Amino acid sequence: MTTAPLHRLALGVETLDAVTGRVTGTALRVGRERPRRPGRQRSGGRRPLDPLLQRADAPLESNGSGRHLLLHDLRRASAGPAGESAVVRIDDPWRRYVPRRLTVPLWTLAEVEAAEAAGRHIPVRSRLLRPWLWPGSAYLLPSGATGLRGVVHAADGALPWARVEARLDANGALVGRAHGDERGEFLLVATYLGVRDLNTASPRIAVRISVFGPGSAPEPADPEQDPLAGLSVEQVPRTPDRPPPLDAALDTPLMRGESLPQGYRQSTAGSVLVRLPPGRVLSEPVPFPFSP
Structure with missing residues (x-):
């Protein structure tokens, strides 16, 4: 008996604490940005009734451990658009970490399936994003810091x-x-x-x-619409699949938040x-x- 997978990994996101260098291990909001859709409004209000429609992103799957997944759905067409990318936003509503937005080139489902058919799997580490998050105003510093x-x-x-x-x-x-x-x-x-x-x-x-x-001055953000609208989007280069990336390929000044955003x-x-x-x-x- 054979089983068919329902999904394959498009992108994994593992957030790291810039102070400790360890996985954040705390509840963060990580999602893929999407165009704002009109939603049902409360009478006289501006916010949609559906809480998910209040977000400018579609949440990635997570088990609450600081790791999040963006999956290819195999129930849909397997051919992905050439040059497909995702704008990933990372936000902490409790202000322990400062948000980040990153554009990430994706390995499309067609590319993943083609590699598997040829007998060479695309390593998971080639589909991994490991951004460092810097302390926000509510970050808990250890005594003596x-x-x-x-x-x-x-x-x-x-x-x-x-x-x-x-x-x-x-x-x-x-x-x-x-x-x-x-x-x-x-x-x-x-x-x-x-x-x-x-x-x-x-x-x-x-x-x-x-x-x-x-x-130049960023466009003012409307907290009712998208408080992160003025946050610069950092461009992430695609991680190659051959040779399989080592830690140094995933731990760059850009990922650490040390490189300045464009402009x-x-x-x-x-x-x-x-x-x-x-x-x-x-x-x-x-x-x-x-x-x-």
Whole structure:
């Protein structure tokens, strides 16, 4: 007796914590973006009755472990469009992580079936996306962590989706990165600052905070429609199937969120000097300026 599969893997998404480097292991919203469909509205309201129609994406399958699946449905036509891709969005409604949007070329069902017919399966790792997620405003830092909370402002108010770097003022060594959210808020976790014993009083460490943002102002997002509409879409190259990809092929500056999105540039306002207290998280009340 033979059995026929009902689906095959199109894309696997495994989200990693940028601080720990481990699988997030927490409930995230991961989906494939789709065109907004008109839905039934409540009387006098703007939101559809169906909660799924409130989303701008179709949720990927998940078991709640930080891993999500986009599947080819074999009950449909097996021929996929040439050059098919998916815009994957990752969002955390509890603000523990900052959202990301990535365009990913897919191995179509036709390509998967053709490879199997030829006796060479496309490795699962060739269909795997492993993006790092950076701390959001509600991220739980361990005791003794060194960090900085702040907000980035442009000329007309908070700058959404900024990128932030911290470098030692003494030698320019990179000690931390952060992604800003739609409110311009960021939480930067600093790595080794040269302080060996955090249990003793240590002088504050001088670091330079640099801000990066889009050269032109993003379109304002309507929270009622799509709060992530202004978030840049990062272009992911296709992972080859031969040779089977190693960890280095899946762990790139783009996947780590270290590469700047297209059109981003460093603020012409220059860096800001901040003195971080080792072993504590400093909340800076003065906004960090961004000028394109």
